[in-house]
Amino acid sequence: MLRNFQDIREAARKEGKKRIVLTPSGPEGGPEALYDAVREGWVTPVFIGERSAADKTLREKGFSAHDFEIISEQDPRKCVMLALDMVRGKKADIVMQGTMENQLFLDLVLDREKGLMQGRVASFVSIFDPPTLDRLTMITDAYINNNPSITEKIAITENAIKLARVLGIGSPKIAALSAIEQVNPAIPSTMDAAILSKMAERKQFGDVIIEGPLDIDCAVSGKAAVRKGVQSSVTGQVDIYLVPNVEAGYLTAQISVFIAGMPMAGVLMGTSHPVIIHVPITSGENKLVEIALAVLLSGR
Secondary structure, X not given: OOOOHHHHHHXXXXXXXXXXXXXXXXXXXXXXXXXXXXXXXXXXEEEEEOHHHHHHHHHHOOOOHHHOEEEEOOOHHHHHHHHHHHHHOOOOOEEEEOOOOHHHHHHHHOOOOOOOEOOOOOEEEEEEOOOOOOOOEEEEOOOOOOOXXXXXXXXXXXXXXXXXXXXXXXXXXXXXXXXXXXXXXXXXXXXXXXXXXXXXXXXXXXXXXXXXXXXXXXXXXXXXXXXXXXXXXXXXXXXEEEOOOHHHHHHXXXXXXXXXXXXXXXXXXXXXXXXXXXXXXXXXXXXXXXXXXXXXXXXX
């Protein structure tokens, strides 16, 4: 079981080199984390974009053009489509977002005909390395799905479970969050949480425990849960927090990073190949963890 970000980086080192495509690459080249991953020996890089600028950047970073494959293409959309073709054709393993705006990049990557959509729903999992815990903690969906239906929440849950397995969490404990810990038809997220909990009870997700609905108080504190009449092995031991909507997920992630100071990395799940996207609250240092996660996910 991988318990912290250092464990993730160490695990990536044992995987062997993966071929990563940065697209579209711009005048500034790639993020520093990409060059660090090359130095660590995790990845072999491909730049698709501005060739002359990439050559200059590589020299400044201490690399030569022979260390990177550079494909010259001026059109940003064509850059991304070339990268998608490469991973579909098994000529690359990972796609990394370059200079393109987030929504346009996601639209291309998640296109059901020409993109990399594999599952029913793509979702984003924020992974935290809390200094007070000896384990990783996840929140989903924190970026992609605005107001997911119960059908979409099932897929979001399945995506998070797949990631938990890669991290070595054999029986993940999931808190299906809502505003309160009681089922109330006036609050739809409590109904969704109850459905997911019953599905898990009947082993529809495999070896998983889902408790819900839970408010955040019950989820993080076993004592608070008992005080409110909730008894579960999930409370106080949560691996995955399943939020009711993207506002709750992204705000929770922001508070965790900016106020609590927790290190965060993120993973896009539901695609046929790992895709590293830009999420503004991920630090440059933890972007290296995202590359390590993509290496671990590649081929799984």
